Amino acid sequence: MSTFEFGRDEGDLEGEVTRGARAIVVLPDIRQKGRGQKGAALSDDAETRLEEGKGLARAIGIEVVDAFVLPIRAVRPATLFGEGQVERIGVALAQSEAELVIIDGSLSAIQQRNLEEKLKHKVIDRTGLILEIFGERAATAEGRLQVELAHLDYQAGRLVRSWTHLERQRGGFGFLGGPGETQIEADRRMIRNRMARLRRELEQVRRTRGLHRDRRQRAPWPIIALVGYTNAGKSTLFNRLTGADVMAEDLLFATLDPTMRAIRLPGVEKAILSDTVGFISDLPTQLVAAFRATLEEVTAADVIVHVRDISNPATAQQKIEVEEILADLGVIGEDGSSVPIIEAWNKWDLLTPDEREMRHDLIAHGVPEVPVVPISAATGEGVSDLLDRLSILLTGGAQELELTVPLSDGQRLAWLHAHGEVLSEREVEDEAGVPALRLNVRLSPKELGRFTRI
Numbered sequence: 506m507s508t509f510e511f512g513r514d515e516g517d518l519e520g521e522v523t524r525g526a527r528a529i530v531v532l533p534d535i536r537q538k539g540r541g542q543k544g545a546a547l548s549d550d551a552e553t554r555l556e557e558g559k560g561l562a563r564a565i566g567i568e569v570v571d572a573f574v575l576p577i578r579a580v581r582p583a584t585l586f587g588e589g590q591v592e593r594i595g596v597a598l599a600q601s602e603a604e605l606v607i608i609d610g611s612l613s614a615i616q617q618r619n620l621e622e623k624l625k626h627k628v629i630d631r632t633g634l635i636l637e638i639f640g641e642r643a644a645t646a647e648g649r650l651q652v653e654l655a656h657l658d659y660q661a662g663r664l665v666r667s668w669t670h671l672e673r674q675r676g677g678f679g680f681l682g683g684p685g686e687t688q689i690e691a692d693r694r695m696i697r698n699r700m701a702r703l704r705r706e707l708e709q710v711r712r713t714r715g716l717h718r719d720r721r722q723r724a725p726w727p728i729i730a731l732v733g734y735t736n737a738g739k740s741t742l743f744n745r746l747t748g749a750d751v752m753a754e755d756l757l758f759a760t761l762d763p764t765m766r767a768i769r770l771p772g773v774e775k776a777i778l779s780d781t782v783g784f785i786s787d788l789p790t791q792l793v794a795a796f797r798a799t800l801e802e803v804t805a806a807d808v809i810v811h812v813r814d815i816s817n818p819a820t821a822q823q824k825i826e827v828e829e830i831l832a833d834l835g836v837i838g839e840d841g842s843s844v845p846i847i848e849a850w851n852k853w854d855l856l857t858p859d860e861r862e863m864r865h866d867l868i869a870h871g872v873p874e875v876p877v878v879p880i881s882a883a884t885g886e887g888v889s890d891l892l893d894r895l896s897i898l899l900t901g902g903a904q905e906l907e908l909t910v911p912l913s914d915g916q917r918l919a920w921l922h923a924h925g926e927v928l929s930e931r932e933v934e935d936e937a938g939v940p941a942l943r944l945n946v947r948l949s950p951k952e953l954g955r956f957t958r959i
């Protein structure tokens with residue numbers, strides 16, 4: 506990915522994470538209640554979280570040569586870890602001949618700098634690693650703008666990591682010169698200016714997306730959004746339903762840019778299916794802010810399909826992470842109102858017969874409280890059931906109405922034919938003796954509300 510470094514020394518460890526680098530992954534397991542740190546795993550799911558950290562590293566082509574959990578009972582402000590634990594990391598580096606240390610948690614700028622000084626190796630935290638992945642995967646101009654803004658926001662607070670050359674001063678202006686500004690101040694100013702330009706460009710993107718959403722809402726087709734934890738199988742399901750060739754691999758964040766395609770459903774002539782970026786626990790706040798314009802596509806959906814990897818031991822925690830982000834976007838309101846959601850329990854084919862039976866019992870007893878459809882996006886099992894459930898949800902609540910519309914009102918007549926199911930029509934005269942059409946139409950409450958506003 507592109508890095509945004511202003512004024513590096515040749516000896517600075519700050520640099521680009523290179524594909525194929527050998528790395529060790531260290532998970533800080535903070536166990537003392539009340540002394541936690543964002544990005545640290547809880548003790549009871551530390552091993553699962555460690556596997557996810559390794560998956561993040563592999564997603565960018567890094568070779569993980571060692572990985573382990575370090576329990577932390579007292580957070581050290583300078584290094585996060587105790588002296589003995591730092592030595593343990595150093596020994597692991599030497600034994601595995603690794604070039605990079607990945608801390609699967611959140612490091613402050615000071616902690617990151619101090620660890621690099623002690624270990625003499627490059628150190629990145631979970632946020633930095635996710636930013637690297639997003640930087641490599643962003644394919645569209647909008648995606649690259651969003652990633653660059655997030656990266657600059659992250660880097661702005663970490664200029665302290667660069668070495669003492671940043672305190673050198675540049676000469677001032679005028680007859681006598683003067684102290685001028687330090688290199689670090691100049692770097693910060695450059696970053697702030699660049700971020701301001703990016704925000705203006707993304708604001709234009711946001712307005713354009715808003716116009717597109719308004720146009721789609723005026724169109725007759727419902728929108729179905731696929732959401733879920735990264736690597737849950739959204740893109741595989743999207744490809745199966747649409748025949749598209751969106752990148753779908755067993756990788757975290759295999760796809761970033763939202764994709765839309767038309768699909769057919771039973772009783773629904775056409776619907777728009779949208780594949781969105783995957784969510785993950787402790788998604789960097791910089792990325793949530795930068796990708797808000799993209800994620801807001803979910804808020805315009807008529808139905809949300811929450812794709813869950815039901816074979817993952819952490820599937821319940823992943824569901825909580827996804828729902829928290831949906832709530833942050835306003836998809837799930839504080840009063841409990843939300844866009845209709847269906848859970849697609851994906852990777853059903855990977856479960857044992859006993860696991861399938863146990864989950865069938867959960868569904869039968871109404872756990873969870875939203876509609877659930879077991880599927881396998883890879884084999885196609887259950888996909889037709891999912892389409893049937895979507896069709897029922899999209900057409901449910903539709904009512905048959907008799908409407909009289911003047912023949913001269915072509916706009917409303919065309920709208921009814923485009924958005925509703927016209928069952929019959931005949932020419933009549935209205936109360937004023939004006940030629941009109943009397944139509945029997947089936948409309949959903951949402952479509953009826955739109956029609957009354959025309």
